[in-house]
Amino acid sequence: MAAIGQVKIRVPSGIKGGDIVRVRALVIHPMEIVERKDGKPVDKNYHFINRVIVTYLGKEIAQFDTSQSISENPFFAFAVKATDPGELKVIFLDTHGGRYEGTADIKLG
Amino acid sequence: MATSIHRTMTRRGWLRALGWLGVALGLSSWRLGGARAASAQGHLADLVPEENVDATIKRLFAGRPIKDGASAIKLDLPLIAENGAVVPVAVEVAAPQTSQSYVKAIYIISDKNRRPLNVKFNLSPAVGQAYVGTNLRLGESTDVRAVVEMNDGTLLQAKRDVKVTVGGCGG
Secondary structure, eight states, X not given: OOOTTOXXXXXXXXXXXXXXXXXXXXXXXXXXXXXXXXXXXXXXXXXXXEEEEEEETTEEEEEEEEOTTBOSSOEEEEEEEEOSSEEEEEEEEETTSOEEEEEEEXXXX | OHHHHHHHHHHHHHHHHHHHHHHHHHHHHXXXXXXXXXXXXXXXXXXXXXXXXXXXXXHHHTTOOEEEOTTTEEXXXXXXXXXXXXXXXXXXXXSOOOSSSOEEEEEXXXXXXXXOEEEEEEEOXXXXXXXXXXXXXXXXXXXXXXXEEETTSOEEEEEEEEEEEEOSSOO
C-alpha cells in the first residue's frame, strides 16, 4: 500500500510549442464514503478530497470541485495548452486539511 | 481536594469557551465566503445534500434551459460497469477553447446516486481544450449526464445510461 497523498502525474513526451497535451494526475487517497447506521447517515468529518487545483507556469488554469462519488485513489485527466516550457503543478486538498501536490516539467522539443 | 476540583472545572469552562469562540470565528469566516480552503469540511452538513436529480439540477442551474448538446459533447462511458466503485468517464467538447468563447465548467451528474453531483470541473481558456476524465462511483444502474456551461451561460447536456453490476457506494 502506498502512502496517502502520493501524487503521480503523467505528461506525454515530445511536446511541441502550442500543442494541446493531455495530462493524467493520480493521488493515493481513501476517499471515504458516508457510513450508514440503520439507514441514517453517520455525521463525522469524512476524509476525502474536495478540491483539486491545476497551475501551469504559476497560473491557475483549472480547478475541480470533487465529492465522495469519485473513486478511491482518484485520477483526473485534463488538457493543457503547452505554450512555454515550465512547471505544471497539481494540488489536491482534502477535508482534513491535507494538501498533496505533484509537479511535472513541460519540456518542449 | 474541593479547591482542585473547582479549579479543573473552571479550566474546563475556559477551554470550552475558547472552543466555542473558535467555532464562532470559523463559522463567521465561512459566512464571509473564504471557506473552501479551510479544513474539516467532511461533515454531513457540508456535503452536497441528498436529493433527487431534479432537485440537483434546479439547485445548480436555477431553471435555466439546458439544450441538448449530444453533437458537441463526446461522453465516454462504459456500457456495462462491472464494478460501480470505479467507472471511468471522459468528456470532450468539440468547440475550441478561446478567450472569447470557452467552456467554463463541466458537471458530471449521476441521476440515481444519493448525491447526484459527482464532480464539477472549472476550466479556463488556458487549458486549450475542454477535455476532462476521472473515475466515478455509481450506486446502481443509472443515467450519467455531462452538463457543459459555456462562458456566456449557455448550458448543453449529453446523457448516457450505464448498467452497474455491483454498486459502488457501500450500502
